Amino acid sequence: MFKSLAPPEYLATIDREKCIRCKRCIQNCGWGVYSWGGDKVLINTSKCVKCLRCYHYCPEEAIEIVDNPTRFKQNAYWGYNHLRNIKRQAETGGIPLTGMGSDLPYTILFDSLLIDACQVTNPSIDPLREPMELRTYLGKKPSSVEFEKGRDGKLKLKTKMPPQLKLSLPIIFSPMSFGSISLNAQKVLAIAAKECGILMNTGEGGLHEDLFPYRDNIIVQVASGRFGVNPDYLNAGVAVEIKIGQGAKPGIGGHLPGEKIPLEVARARMIPVGTDAISPAPQHDIYSIEDLRQLIYAIKEATNYKPVSVKIAAVHNVAAIASGIVRAGADIVYLDGFRGGTGAAPSIIRDHLGIPIEHAIAAVDDRLRQEGIRNEASIIAAGGIRSSADAAKAIALGADAVAIATAALITMGCTTCGKCYTGNCSWGITTQRPELTARLDPEVYAERLINLIHAWEHELKEILGALGINAIESLRGNRERLRGVGLDTQILDILGVKPAGR
Amino acid sequence: MLEINAGGMYYRDLNQKIRDAVNSGEKDITVRNVNGQYYIGDGLRGKSTITVEGVPGNDLAAFMDGPTLVIKANAQDNISNTMNTGKVVIHGNAGDVLGYGMRGGKLHILGDVGYRVGIHMKGVKKQSPTIVVGGTAGDFFGEYMAGGVLILLGLNNDGRPIVGDYLGTGMHGGVIYVRGEIDKNNCGAEVGILDLDDEDMKVLKESLTEYCKDMGLSLDEIMKKGFKKLIPVSLRPYGNLYAY
Numbered sequence: 001m002f003k004s005l006a007p008p009e010y011l012a013t014i015d016r017e018k019c020i021r022c023k024r025c026i027q028n029c030g031w032g033v034y035s036w037g038g039d040k041v042l043i044n045t046s047k048c049v050k051c052l053r054c055y056h057y058c059p060e061e062a063i064e065i066v067d068n069p070t071r072f073k074q075n076a077y078w079g080y081n082h083l084r085n086i087k088r089q090a091e092t093g094g095i096p097l098t099g100m101g102s103d104l105p106y107t108i109l110f111d112s113l114l115i116d117a118c119q120v121t122n123p124s125i126d127p128l129r130e131p132m133e134l135r136t137y138l139g140k141k142p143s144s145v146e147f148e149k150g151r152d153g154k155l156k157l158k159t160k161m162p163p164q165l166k167l168s169l170p171i172i173f174s175p176m177s178f179g180s181i182s183l184n185a186q187k188v189l190a191i192a193a194k195e196c197g198i199l200m201n202t203g204e205g206g207l208h209e210d211l212f213p214y215r216d217n218i219i220v221q222v223a224s225g226r227f228g229v230n231p232d233y234l235n236a237g238v239a240v241e242i243k244i245g246q247g248a249k250p251g252i253g254g255h256l257p258g259e260k261i262p263l264e265v266a267r268a269r270m271i272p273v274g275t276d277a278i279s280p281a282p283q284h285d286i287y288s289i290e291d292l293r294q295l296i297y298a299i300k301e302a303t304n305y306k307p308v309s310v311k312i313a314a315v316h317n318v319a320a321i322a323s324g325i326v327r328a329g330a331d332i333v334y335l336d337g338f339r340g341g342t343g344a345a346p347s348i349i350r351d352h353l354g355i356p357i358e359h360a361i362a363a364v365d366d367r368l369r370q371e372g373i374r375n376e377a378s379i380i381a382a383g384g385i386r387s388s389a390d391a392a393k394a395i396a397l398g399a400d401a402v403a404i405a406t407a408a409l410i411t412m413g414c415t416t417c418g419k420c421y422t423g424n425c426s427w428g429i430t431t432q433r434p435e436l437t438a439r440l441d442p443e444v445y446a447e448r449l450i451n452l453i454h455a456w457e458h459e460l461k462e463i464l465g466a467l468g469i470n471a472i473e474s475l476r477g478n479r480e481r482l483r484g485v486g487l488d489t490q491i492l493d494i495l496g497v498k499p500a501g502r
Numbered sequence: 503m504l505e506i507n508a509g510g511m512y513y514r515d516l517n518q519k520i521r522d523a524v525n526s527g528e529k530d531i532t533v534r535n536v537n538g539q540y541y542i543g544d545g546l547r548g549k550s551t552i553t554v555e556g557v558p559g560n561d562l563a564a565f566m567d568g569p570t571l572v573i574k575a576n577a578q579d580n581i582s583n584t585m586n587t588g589k590v591v592i593h594g595n596a597g598d599v600l601g602y603g604m605r606g607g608k609l610h611i612l613g614d615v616g617y618r619v620g621i622h623m624k625g626v627k628k629q630s631p632t633i634v635v636g637g638t639a640g641d642f643f644g645e646y647m648a649g650g651v652l653i654l655l656g657l658n659n660d661g662r663p664i665v666g667d668y669l670g671t672g673m674h675g676g677v678i679y680v681r682g683e684i685d686k687n688n689c690g691a692e693v694g695i696l697d698l699d700d701e702d703m704k705v706l707k708e709s710l711t712e713y714c715k716d717m718g719l720s721l722d723e724i725m726k727k728g729f730k731k732l733i734p735v736s737l738r739p740y741g742n743l744y745a746y
């Protein structure tokens with residue numbers, strides 16, 4: 001066979017002195033790097049993706065995965081990936097795929113924003129002593145409220161409130177479908193969402209019956225492939241999301257490779273086993289805001305008016321689009337920045353289309369306020385939220401809540417190796433191979449995800465305490481409490497944030 | 503039998519009335535004076551038959567799961583969007599984007615249909631949708647089709663082409679039967695044009711017998727002309743698109 005001219009990225013090495021020939025590495029590697037040679041473990045390092053599963057399961061610390069020192073000559077302009085992709089394309093004529101969010105060194109605005117804190121004149125609050133309110137309601141808010149006196153003489157709310165989604169804290173899990181991730185990974189999300197009083201999202205792949213017990217913590221998604229969508233499904237969760245776009249691949253559809261379509265996934269999606277599940281780029285019943293409105297209300301009619309969220313990728317004209325979405329009747333606008341993760345996307349799209357979520361939040365929040373419709377819909381921000389600090393900054397820029405996916409997968413073992421599209425994930429997350437998915441015990445890993453959410457919850461409370469405020473509501477859109485470092489005036493203007501020192 | 507007068511009624515109120523009637527067990531409902539109301543039968547379940555007099559608005563029978571809707575006039579866009587089971591019979595022409603993502607049930611149209619009909623229909627053995635179009639169809643007929651059956655008869659086409667461009671583009675499941683000849687130039691690259699075998703004839707006759715009964719047409723008359731079938735040449739039309 002013709003040897004690829006793209007040298008392996010990593011070298012999987014075994015210290016032969018330490019190795020006790022237990023063969024665990026052979027069992028654990030989803031990519032088939034190791035095999036048994038009769039007296040020792042053989043290594044086909046060209047398949048290694050540095051997911052580190054073997055390293056973690058080697059009882060003797062005998063394995064080391066190193067970046068291949070034999071690289072193309074360093075060149076500040078022709079990067080490693082440029083050469084590698086050209087060589088792969090020359091060999092296959094195909095589009096290189098990738099998983100996870102873009103790792104290119106574009107400016108990360110979250111890392112150029114700092115949060116305020118109280119000193120002397122405005123006392124901070126001790127979250128260990130004082131109650132801190134993180135509860136968040138997603139949905140349309142009335143522009144005014146009226147009260148009336150009840151028979152008992154007490155004041156009662158007269159205005160009929162539109163339906164709201166109640167969250168214990170302003171963090172939810174981003175949509176990830178059964179198919180793109182394993183059912184066990186979905187269960188981890190569902191268990192954690194229920195335990196933490198937040199929400200998970202089915203993505204576009206139907207709702208497996210094992211998730212029915214978690215329906216109060218589930219948003220169901222409708223996307224262009226309409227996989228798994230029937231009236232039961234629409235009514236199964238607390239809300240319905242129409243997916244127009246995804247930050248990692250704005251403007252292009254979904255493509256679940258046939259390798260990830262075994263019988264159960266095929267059945268949930270109602271397509272033949274082993275075909276590629278294709279979600280067309282646009283929804284062919286939505287070519288305009290008016291069409292979107294029709295689908296939003298068709299769903300509302302079919303669900304007795306559950307809240308409807310519309311998810312879009314953050315793109316250049318995001319503010320105007322979001323305004324249209326709100327006017328079309330959406331209860332929630334879900335913005336996904338270009339750093340957002342994916343199970344499979346052409347790397348050329350992932351790395352070069354869209355805009356960062358930080359700009360998008362600020363632009364959308366501004367626009368909706370200018371138009372006097374900010375109360376008509378909540379904003380969820382997603383696409384690269386790495387920590388509670390990113391979450392707090394996103395909320396201060398104007399989001400009502402953030403959505404996380406990669407961070408959640410990392411608690412399940414993911415090392416962001418980026419090879420999710422192969423269906424070989426050694427951690428049992430983005431694969432449907434039963435021997436791999438079986439390793440992800442939902443109960444065990446849910447515990448870890450719950451820990452993460454609780455830790456972020458504490459951190460958010462600490463941040464609020466330091467800011468001297470006791471409710472997340474007071475941070476929402478409060479850009480006065482952010483400062484920019486090293487940002488030019490135009491970016492500061494877009495973000496509506498002052499430079500540090502002012 | 504229940505009659506509802508839809509004259510001047512807001513769609514939300516009308517649909518609530520229909521839903522209440524179906525939920526209370528009414529099996530035979532006639533809705534008169536319909537004039538463009540949206541979402542009739544949207545998400546509706548049960549086994550009732552609803553006859554619509556007048557032209558219903560967009561999104562008829564979206565997500566519908568069980569009932570039969572009989573439309574005595576023309577109908578508009580987005581009919582049977584993601585419909586699950588049930589049946590829609592239209593004694594006239596219908597617009598664009600019919601049966602989008604349809605999962606089951608039947609959509610019978612006497613006359614012509616517009617663009618983007620039957621996009622991404624899907625089906626498994628037990629549950630499979632069927633659309634029969636009596637007249638002609640526009641571009642993108644059966645695009646991205648993943649399952650189910652599309653039948654195009656081209657009756658009374660007065661010499662006009664039976665179907666537009668991009669027929670079956672991206673098709674990766676299901677089957678399209680077209681009465682008459684198909685020009686390969688009108689088809690997506692992903693489909694092959696074949697003659698019908700016995701199994702096809704069985705499927706076709708079964709579907710058309712029901713269609714002819716609904717529309718008062720003669721099956722023999724229709725079957726006088728030959729059919730061609732379109733199926734995907736690959737389960738993975740885009741399998742070679744990517745470098746792994």
Ligand code: SF4
Pocket residue numbers: 012028029030031032033034047048049050051052053054055065426
């Ligand atoms: S388990 Fe992961 S890190 Fe180890 S050899 Fe396989 S691909 Fe490489």
Ligand code: SF4
Pocket residue numbers: 051099100409413414415416417418419420421424425426427429430
């Ligand atoms: S989910 Fe699995 S394949 Fe995807 S980046 Fe994480 S470890 Fe790699």
